[in-house]
Amino acid sequence: MTARNILVINCGSSSIKFALACEAREGFILHGLAERLGEPGAVLAWQQGDLRDSIDLQGAGHEAALAHLLPLVEKALDGPLHAIGHRVVHGGERFTQACRIDAEVLRAIRDTAPLAPLHNPANLLGIDAAMALYPQLPHIAVFDTAFHQSLPPRAYRYAVPEPLYSEQHVRRYGFHGTSHRYVCHRAAEISGLALGDSNWLSAHLGNGSSTCAIANGQSRDTSMGLTPLEGLMMGTRSGDVDPNLHSHLARTLGWSLERIDHMLNHDSGLLGLSGLSNDMRTLEHARDQGHAGAALAIEVFCYRLAKSLAAMTCALPRLDGIIFTGGIGENSPLVRNLTVRHLHVLNLELDGEANARCVRGVEGPIHLAGHPRVLVIPTNEERQIVLDTLAVLG
Incomplete structure (x- = not known):
């Protein structure tokens, strides 16, 4: 079986992290960060092997940063790209694990945007731009909220009338789950x-x-x-x-x-x-x-x-x-x-x-x-x- 190449796009509220990975390799083929987006110091920096480079984005936002970023991925690819994984901050109660993005999933992510107004819209920018460039590829959403689905009711319920939870899904969801999950695995590993x-x-x-x-x-x-x-x-x-x-x-x-x-x-x-x-x-x-x-x-x-x-x-x-x-x-x-x-x-x-x-x-x-x-x-x-x-x- 051919080793698969995966592009990751992680759009945050003021940054975009990206990485191009091959499942047969330990490190990334290409990885980088666009940060301070929307500010005068906005910059896109990346590394491919020992080569490091950066460009001044001159206060650009997410869309302009992605327009610079995606051609770098095209140039770095050796072989086909098999899928793109997208970080999505808020999945509500519906998404408890990663899933393939289709029209229904996109609607659900947009519907949840009012709960993460700095993030879900930014996540959607990355999804829309990547799907326009790679419409034939599988696009996978990985939700920050999924890791926290193990919270017990005493931790996730608010002290508000019950119908607000049962009918409106008002509860604590939690975020940064992908990061918390990764570092706890690594902490256990390095601590023996x-x-x-x-x-x-x-x-x-x-x-x-x-x-x-x-x-x-x-x-x-x-x-x-x-x-x-x-x-x-x-x-x-x-x-x-x-x-x-x-x-x-x-x-x-x-x-x-x-x-x-x-x-x-x-x-x-x-x-x-x-x-x-x-x-x-x-x-x-x-x-x-x-x-x-x-x-x-x-x-x-x-x-x-x-x-x-x-x-x-x-x-x-x-x-x-x-x-x-x-x-x-x-x-x-x-x-x-x-x-x-x-x-x-x-x-x-x-x-x-x-x-x-x-x-x-x-x-x-x-x-x-x-x-x-x-x-x-x-x-x-x-x-x-x-x-x-x-x-x-x-």
Whole structure:
């Protein structure tokens, strides 16, 4: 049987990760990242073998980035492309595993877009562009929400009238499931533990951020909810706020629901608190220069992250370790250090040198000997999507 080539397209709220994989090869044929989309610093960077290159996208959004990206894939292909795997953030209760995309699935993804307004529309851009270029290929949707279908009712139900759940499907779904699933497998592997007998707290930190309690390979609780707005403070998203904030702003300022939703999703989080940027790299530099808003945003981010991780321990029979992943989790020793300081009751202690070393793809433990594990594990959602896509193909 010919080894199959799979393209993965992972459109996030401000980025596109992509990877071209062959099932017979360990690494990727081509992989890259378009980031800071819609901002002046937008850039597309990629690697093929030892060759690295990048282009300035000059503030381009998702569609323009995809227009640059897909020809690179065509050029890098050696043999036919067999399928394309797409990350889709919200699958609702309907999608509990990866599936082949058809007209009905597309409609369902669009119908679910109001629950993930920063993500499902971006995911659909990638799907539409790829299906236009490769209409004859199987396109597979891999859903972030699928991993969290193992949450028990005590974790996913809201304390609202029952018909809102039974008729309107109002419940907690959780997101970043592909990332949390990948890193817990890797954490068990590098720690010499069986996945089915290990318990982890996972912190996926980026422009979107979430925590997850993973017991014996299954998600048992997570910080995001009905939509990706719930939970941690993020790049431009507020995370948890008083549920009465909407009515308060409507009464006192006359704001519409649309304006409030836009503010909470696009103008809040690190950007809103700092008044400067949603990018942690920019904020850390500004903090070092004495910018009070940047310092406050980072402190609130880390404190709320620590609170969420501490709360997630309620879902675990024991704690085998904490995992930091995602763009911030993998690359910010400062965030990891400030967060762990707030978790002193868990007896966590970082090794300063190891913590500083784990950036730009360096994986490993960063805890002092004799203290609970703290691991930095670069996420690889693209690899997990390849595996899920191959499983759907059979």
